[in-house]
Structure formats: C-alpha cells, structure tokens
Amino acid sequence: MNIPExxxxxxxxxxxxxxxxxxxxxxxxFAQGELGDIVFIDISPDLSELTIGESFGTIEAVKTVSDxxxxxxxxxxxxxxxxxxxxxxxxxxxxxxxxxxxxxxTDSSQLGELLDSAAYSNLLGQ
Amino acid sequence: MKKTKLYSLHEKLNAKIVDFAGFKMPIHYSSIIKEHKxxxxxxxxxxxxxxxxxxxxxxNALDFIQLITVNDxxxxxxxxxxxxxxxxxxxxxxxxxxVYRLSENEFMLVVNASNKDKDFEWMNKNKIxxxxxxxxxxxxxxxxxxxxxxxxxIEKICDNSLDxxxxxxxxxxxxxxxxxxxxxxxxxxxxxxxxxxxNESDARKVWNAVFEAGKEFEIQPVGLGARDSLxxxxxxxxxxxxxxxxxxxxxxGLGWITKLKKPSFLGKExxxxxxxxxxxxxxxxxxxxxxxxxxxxxxxxxxxxxxGRLTSGTVSPILDKAIALGYIEIKFANEGNQISILIRxxxxxxxxxxxxxxxx
Numbered sequence: 001m002n003i004p005e006x007x008x009x010x011x012x013x014x015x016x017x018x019x020x021x022x023x024x025x026x027x028x029x030f031a032q033g034e035l036g037d038i039v040f041i042d043i044s045p046d047l048s049e050l051t052i053g054e055s056f057g058t059i060e061a062v063k064t065v066s067d068x069x070x071x072x073x074x075x076x077x078x079x080x081x082x083x084x085x086x087x088x089x090x091x092x093x094x095x096x097x098x099x100x101x102x103x104x105x106t107d108s109s110q111l112g113e114l115l116d117s118a119a120y121s122n123l124l125g126q
Numbered sequence: 127m128k129k130t131k132l133y134s135l136h137e138k139l140n141a142k143i144v145d146f147a148g149f150k151m152p153i154h155y156s157s158i159i160k161e162h163k164x165x166x167x168x169x170x171x172x173x174x175x176x177x178x179x180x181x182x183x184x185x186n187a188l189d190f191i192q193l194i195t196v197n198d199x200x201x202x203x204x205x206x207x208x209x210x211x212x213x214x215x216x217x218x219x220x221x222x223x224x225v226y227r228l229s230e231n232e233f234m235l236v237v238n239a240s241n242k243d244k245d246f247e248w249m250n251k252n253k254i255x256x257x258x259x260x261x262x263x264x265x266x267x268x269x270x271x272x273x274x275x276x277x278x279x280i281e282k283i284c285d286n287s288l289d290x291x292x293x294x295x296x297x298x299x300x301x302x303x304x305x306x307x308x309x310x311x312x313x314x315x316x317x318x319x320x321x322x323x324x325n326e327s328d329a330r331k332v333w334n335a336v337f338e339a340g341k342e343f344e345i346q347p348v349g350l351g352a353r354d355s356l357x358x359x360x361x362x363x364x365x366x367x368x369x370x371x372x373x374x375x376x377x378x379g380l381g382w383i384t385k386l387k388k389p390s391f392l393g394k395e396x397x398x399x400x401x402x403x404x405x406x407x408x409x410x411x412x413x414x415x416x417x418x419x420x421x422x423x424x425x426x427x428x429x430x431x432x433x434g435r436l437t438s439g440t441v442s443p444i445l446d447k448a449i450a451l452g453y454i455e456i457k458f459a460n461e462g463n464q465i466s467i468l469i470r471x472x473x474x475x476x477x478x479x480x481x482x483x484x485x486x
Contacts (some may be wrong), residue, residue, distance in 0.1 A: 013130040036142070036351065037159045039441050040417055058470070062158045062351060062440065091157075 001126060003030040004095055008111060009120035015095060017112060021051050025071060026099040027059065027090060030124055036060035036107045038087045040099060043068075043079060050103055052110055057100075059090075065082045074103035130175035131267050131329035139347055149176040149241035151350055162443045165313055165356055166258035169273035169340055170348035171333070178242030178263040179321065180249065182233045185256040191225060191233055194252055194392055196375055198385040202227040207293040207308055210383055212248065213393030217374035218249075219399055221245050223255065226295060236363045241264075243268045252392060267329045271336055272317030272356075275343040277301065280307070280318050282339040288318075299337040303328050312353060314360035314482060358449060361481035367422055368409060368437040368451050373406075376400055377453065378409045384421050407434065408459040411483060412450045414476035418469055420450040425468040428458045430481075442483060448476070449483045458480055 001033075006014040013031035017024040032038065043057035050056050050070035057068045080099050082089060090098035115123065127148045130136075136143065152173065164170045180252035182190055191199045197210035206226055212220035223242040226234040237245045246261050253259060256300035273278060281288050284307070285299040302320050311317035322332060327385060337345055354364070363378055364370045374395060375384045386398055414420070420439030425432050434454030442449045450467070458465060461480050466473040 032144075036154055037157050039419055042417075049167065060441075063153070065419060065421065 001121075001124065002095070003117045003121050003124075003126075004006050005117045006083075007038065007095065008071070008114035008116065009123075010069065010114060011104070011123060012069045013073075014069065014071050016071045016111075018105075021104055021108070022077060023074070023103055023104065023105055024099045025070060026094055027068075027103050028120070029094050031066075032091050032094045032098070035059065035063065035066060035085045036091075037062045038090045041068075041083050041090075043101070048076050050076065050101075052107075068100065070103075071114060073107055074085045076101060077104055078102040127394045128176070130173050131205065131324075131326045132173045132175065134326070134334055135330060136173065136347075137335060141347070141349060144299075144350070145466050146350060148321070149239060151176060152347070154349040154351045155347045158349070158355065159443045161346055161348040161352040162355050165273045165315055165348055165352065166342070166444060167274070168343045168345070169275040169279055170352070171331075171336055171340070172270040172272065172350075172353055173267075174270050174319075174353075175267040175329075176239035177247065177268050178237040178239060178261065179234045179266045179268075180224065180233075180237060180242075180246060181258075181260045181262055182235060182249075183258045183260070184231060186254055187233055187257055187318060187420055189230050189484050190254050190257045191235075191351065192388065192391060193254065194249060195223070195225060196380075196385065196388075196391060196397075197225070198384045198388050199225055199227070199233070204229055205294055205296060206484040207295055207310055209293075211369075211380060212376050213375065213391075213397065214371060215393060215396060217376075217377070217396035218371040219365070219369045219373060219375060220248050220371070222369060222380075226306075226308065227323045236268075238455050240366060265323045266321055267324070269320045269332060269336065270311050270313075270317060271320065272313040272315050272348075274316055275340070276315070276317050277346075279336060279340040279343060279345060283335045285462065294466060301331040303311070303332050312362060313356040314362075314484075315356075354438075355443060357388045358438050358440050358451070359442050359444060359482065359484045361451065361483060363409070363451075364438060373409075373453070374400055377405055377407055405456050406452045407455055408450055409437070410454050410478045411474050412436070412452055412465065412467070413445075413479045413483065414448040414467065414474060416448065416474050416476070418448045418474050420448050420449050420467055420469070420476075424450075426452050426454050427466045427468055428454075428463070431459050432468075434466070454478075
C-alpha cells in the first residue's frame with residue numbers, strides 16, 4: 001500500500017498536500033482500491049467554499065458511491081479538469097494526476113487534526 | 127461463510143473478495159470494466175460455484191416440476207435446458223431458475239445461492255409422492271466460460287465436438303474430470319457453463335485447463351461485479367434486485383416463461399387474476415446520456431410525482447451511458463416515454479427504451 005510520507009491524511013481516506021496557504025486534496029491509494037473503477041466525480045458547479053468535515057461532492061465507482069469530505073475549510077481554487085474525461089486517473093495515480101480539488105485554506109490550525117503517514121498506516125492496520 | 131473450491135486460487139490472483147449469499151466470492155480481480163470488456167470482446171471465466179444444484183428424481187419428477195415452476199417443462203427433452211421461475215400462491219416469486227432435463231425421471235434445478243435453502247424448503251413443502259429431492263450444491267463446482275472466443279477455448283480441451291445449441295447440454299470430460307456442459311450463461315454472449323463434482327484439486331484442474339487453452343485469447347478471470355454489469359446490459363433479471371417475493375413474473379416482463387395455459391401450477395390462480403385485472407406496474411429498461419450512475423432504490427418521477435423506483439443500474443461499459451431497470455406505474459411504462467431519475471435531490475432526464483440495451 002502506497003502511503004507517501006509528505007502528505008496528511010483523514011480517517012475518511014483522503015489525503016491533503018499542503019503548500020503554504022494552498023492545499024491539494026485527493027483520495028488515498030487504499031480508497032481507490034476499495035472503490036474499484038471510478039466512473040466520475042460529481043462536484044456541484046456552484047461549489048466555492050468548503051467547510052471542514054462536510055461533503056463537497058461524491059465519487060461514483062462501479063461498485064458504490066462515496067461522499068467526499070472536506071479535510072479542511074477553505075475556498076475552492078481549482079477542480080482537476082482532467083477528471084471530467086478520465087476519472088480513472090484516480091485509480092492509476094491517486095496521489096499525483098488524480099488530485100481532485102485545490103483549496104485556499106482559511107484556518108491552517110485545522111491541519112493539526114490530520115493524520116501523518118504513520119498514523120494513517122496504523123489506521124489501515126499495516 | 128462458505129468458500130468455493132477455487133477460493134485459494136482467487137486469493138492467489140489477488141481478487142477482491144466480498145461476502146455474497148453466504149459465500150466468500152471474488153467481486154473483481156483487476157477492474158470490473160476491464161473484465162466486462164474481456165467477456166464482450168474475447169472470453170472470460172466466472173467461478174459461480176455458489177449457485178445451487180437441486181436434483182429431482184423419481185417417477186413423478188416431471189409432474190412435480192410442472193407443479194412448482196411457471197414454465198412448461200413438458201416441452202423439454204433429454205439434454206435441454208429451460209429458464210423458469212417458482213412462484214408462491216400469491217404470484218410472488220420464490221426464485222428464478224434453470225431446469226435441466228437429464229432423463230425422463232431426473233432433472234437438475236439450478237437456483238440462486240441466496241435462495242437455495244429457502245427454495246429447497248419450499249420444494250419439500252410441496253413435494254408429491256414418488257419424488258426424491260436432493261440438494262447437491264456443496265458437491266458441485268460451476269464455471270461459466272463466456273464470450274465470443276469461448277467456443278474456441280472449450281473445443282481445444284473438450285473430449286467431443288461442441289455442437290450444442292443454445293440452452294442444450296451434453297456430458298464431456300475436461301482435464302480428465304467428468305462434467306456437464308451447457309450452452310447457457312448470464313452475459314448475452316456465446317458461452318458455456320461447466321458443472322462438475324470433485325475436490326479442490328479437481329476444480330483447479332478444470333480451471334487451469336480452461337486458462338491454458340484460453341491464453342492465446344487473453345482469457346480473464348471475471349468477478350461478480352462484471353457479472354452484474356454484463357447481465358444488466360442484456361436486461362436479465364437479478365433476484366433480490368429486480369424480482370423477489372413482492373413482485374410477480376408478469377410485472378417483471380417474464381410473461382414469456384409464464385405458461386398460464388398449463389393445467390395447474392403454484393401461483394397460477396393469482397397470476398391469472400393479476401392478468402385479468404391488468405398490471406399496475408411494470409419492470410422497464412431505462413437509459414440516460416447524462417453523467418449519472420443509477421442505482422437500486424433511486425426514485426423515478428414523471429408528471430411531477432414519484433411513479434416508480436429503480437431496481438438495478440450501472441454505467442454500461444460498452445455504451446458509456448447510464449442504464450437501469452425499474453418498476454414504474456403502468457401508464458408511464460411505454461417505450462420512448464420521458465421520465466426522470468431522482469439522484470440526491472436532482473431530477474435527471476432519462477427515457478424508457480427496449481431490451482437488450484446492447485445488441486450482439
């Protein structure tokens with residue numbers, strides 16, 4: 001199982017990559033493996049603000065549908081437009097080209113609540 | 127939780143395992159979409175050993191089958207298979223099944239794993255004299271080899287030539303193992319199902335022989351995930367989703383197997399009455415080009431109100447469109463009708479089409 005050390009994680013199997021005030025958010029290798037073939041990402045076109053812990057969209061896989069939860073609060077900067085036509089990138093490259101959204105964080109103290117790679121690895125029982 | 131005799135092999139192939147109908151079953155090995163396409167374009171193999179095999183033997187075997195099933199089993203001759211269903215007295219469906227006529231006095235019924243114990247109980251409750259019922263499900267393994275290249279694969283390893291017609295069967299040997307092979311399946315493709323007894327090692331012998339012969343066609347193991355999307359593209363009913371004890375064969379579009387002219391069978395009176403009074407709802411195929419993933423339980427709306435509910439849905443890997451089956455009030459059930467599917471508060475446009483969703 002791939003769990004990069006430079007990322008933070010949530011119990012909902014999302015990762016967040018912090019760069020100053022901005023953060024990239026995606027789902028973990030474990031999550032994509034559990035979901036299997038991802039068919040599309042459903043994020044409301046009206047989305048502009050994220051609130052920590054609240055759903056900001058859904059991820060539709062062949063087997064099931066799963067909510068995406070905001071790991072931090074923030075303003076939406078960008079959606080990964082590549083996922084519109086090729087959502088399966090999340091399956092093949094969940095930590096790279098498979099990122100889902102980019103946000104500008106409004107409260108960086110929230111990062112303290114997130115798991116580091118060791119803690120996330122523990123959560124998965126590895 | 128039970129395991130099929132090929133369980134350790136699935137583990138070795140890194141299958142994702144789920145609990146299904148009391149069994150640890152592979153849902154996919156690589157990707158559901160990839161496995162689905164392998165069956166449509168070449169050949170794939172399913173371990174469906176969880177299915178139940180119930181044998182009906184004795185002087186009155188045919189009379190018994192005529193009593194408990196809705197189709198006319200008297201039309202069967204040795205070596206033929208029939209799709210049928212068992213109904214309760216109120217017309218609700220006990221199970222759908224395949225009836226194999228082995229001889230005048232011996233039939234094999236292939237039933238859904240999730241219903242097997244309930245079916246066996248129902249059959250015993252309605253048993254007549256001079257009939258013996260034996261559940262041999264635990265003894266049998268069942269492999270489904272499906273896809274346009276399935277014949278080429280099987281012919282390489284089969285003892286005899288494979289000129290069996292659709293819904294016929296014969297006996298043969300593969301890898302030294304005696305088996306019953308039928309031209310049946312749940313995918314809409316050319317395909318065969320192999321029924322055989324024996325231990326884990328025997329099951330692996332058959333599996334390995336099939337995969338060795340299929341190498342040149344890039345044969346793939348296929349899990350329950352693709353089994354579901356493949357059957358749905360054809361519009362085949364799945365018990366537990368599209369049919370159950372609260373639905374009847376007429377509403378489910380299974381009128382073609384419901385032989386109401388047959389002298390008598392369980393559920394006949396109720397089904398006649400349902401037909402006489404007119405159907406209130408009907409299972410219809412629904413398609414949408416919108417970017418949605420329809421699922422069991424989603425509501426169907428028309429004329430500004432809820433008029434039905436989806437029972438199965440997927441995004442067809444072949445059409446790349448949302449496809450679904452659902453029950454809808456009869457006055458909205460016409461082909462071509464515009465309806466909406468309600469998904470998380472949104473009304474998604476869709477329309478009623480006809481089956482199969484894809485044509486082979």
